[in-house]
Structure formats: structure tokens, C-alpha cells
Amino acid sequence: MKTSVSKYISCMIASILFLTVSYTVSAQTNTLQNLGAKGALQDSSITLEKALTYALQDEYAAQARCDAVIQKFGAVKPFVRIKKAEQSHIETLLPLFKAYKVPVPKNQAANLTEAPVSLKAAFRVGIEKETDHISMYTKLLETPGIPADVQRAMTTIRHASLNHLAAFQAGLSRSE
Structure with missing residues (x-):
């Protein structure tokens, strides 16, 4: 028993x-x-609050990916430059949260990000994530009722993402 x-x-x-x-x-x-671009691209009912939140989460994630690559492989171009650009994007978005009384999401990205196994893999991840990032901003910009200042900020950031995508593609080409 x-x-x-x-x-x-x-x-x-x-x-x-x-x-x-x-x-x-x-x-x-x-x-x-449900965070950043992945969340936004799956969401069928985007609001201003969600649009700002997804955008900021994705900027946090992009910056954390650059940090992880830099910590593992050193000050590799274009990751150092893109990390600074991501901080600029974050600083562009934060005043919009205040202006529209939207709570700023906690930055969880560093806890959810791992460095890729190789620099080549880092470039591939960069390409994938920038592609998602651009798609997210394209979708967010189509959201009805998005104020003009939010549209301007998101358009500027999307344009910068096109440059980041080209930099990651060039990096991948050099690493092959």
C-alpha cells in the first residue's frame, strides 16, 4: 500500500x-x-495603441538582435550602425506614446533574444526580420485613423528599414 x-x-x-x-x-x-512585427502581421484589428506598441516592440527587438551580435562577434558592420539607428527609431516613437496617452510597453527584447550561431546566420536573420519590419510598417500605415504625425514617423522608420535590409543583404553577400 x-x-x-x-x-x-x-x-x-x-x-x-x-x-x-x-x-x-x-x-x-x-x-x-504576439510581439512586434509577428504580432502586428497576425492582428486583424489594429488600433493606434496596438500600432504604436507593435512598432516599439519591434524596434526594441531589432536593437536587442544587434546587441547580441555585437556581444558575440564584436563591432561588426552594419550591426553597430543599425543599433544606433534603432535607438533613434525608439526615440522617434516614444513621444507619440505620450502625445496619444498610450502606455509604453516594457522592453523585454533582451530576455527573448539570442545571438545567432554565426555571422552569416546573423545576416540571414537580419534580412528576415527587416523584411517583417517593412511589412509591419506597411500594414500599420494602412490602419484607418492613424494620425499624420504617427504616419510620418512610421514612414521614416520604414524607409530606414529598407536601408537596413540592403546592408544585411550586402553583408550576407560578403560572408559567402
Whole structure:
């Protein structure tokens, strides 16, 4: 009897641990999919608050990716320059949060970002993420009711992203 109860308790503990780990992994994946460009591109009901939030989250993520690459591979071009540009984009967006009384999202990007395994992979990720970034801003700019100052900021940032995309493509070409 004692052995049966012991086995039962062990199975229950194992089940609870499994469910806890599964929920945590699922919640993290869900969170990652709902942030920045990924979230915006999946969202069918964008509001001004969501548009600003997605944009800032994606700028945070871009900056964190550059940080991770720089920490792992050193001051590699164009990552150093793009990291500075991402900070400029963040500084462009923040006053809009204040102007429209939108809560500024917490910057979680550093906790959710890992350095790619190689510099070549970093360029590939940069290309993928800038492509998503450009698509996100294109979608956000089509949102009805977006104020003119928000449109100007997002148009400027989207244009800069086209330059970032070209820089990552050139970097990938050089690394092959």
C-alpha cells in the first residue's frame, strides 16, 4: 500500500512538473508570436495603441538582435550602425506614446533574444526580420485613423528599414 501511494504521489508530481513546463514554453512562444512585427502581421484589428506598441516592440527587438551580435562577434558592420539607428527609431516613437496617452510597453527584447550561431546566420536573420519590419510598417500605415504625425514617423522608420535590409543583404553577400 505504501509503495502504491508513493508511486501515485511521484506520478502526480511528475505530471504537475510536465504541465508547468509545457505551459511556460507555450506562454513564451505565444508571447514571442504576439510581439512586434509577428504580432502586428497576425492582428486583424489594429488600433493606434496596438500600432504604436507593435512598432516599439519591434524596434526594441531589432536593437536587442544587434546587441547580441555585437556581444558575440564584436563591432561588426552594419550591426553597430543599425543599433544606433534603432535607438533613434525608439526615440522617434516614444513621444507619440505620450502625445496619444498610450502606455509604453516594457522592453523585454533582451530576455527573448539570442545571438545567432554565426555571422552569416546573423545576416540571414537580419534580412528576415527587416523584411517583417517593412511589412509591419506597411500594414500599420494602412490602419484607418492613424494620425499624420504617427504616419510620418512610421514612414521614416520604414524607409530606414529598407536601408537596413540592403546592408544585411550586402553583408550576407560578403560572408559567402
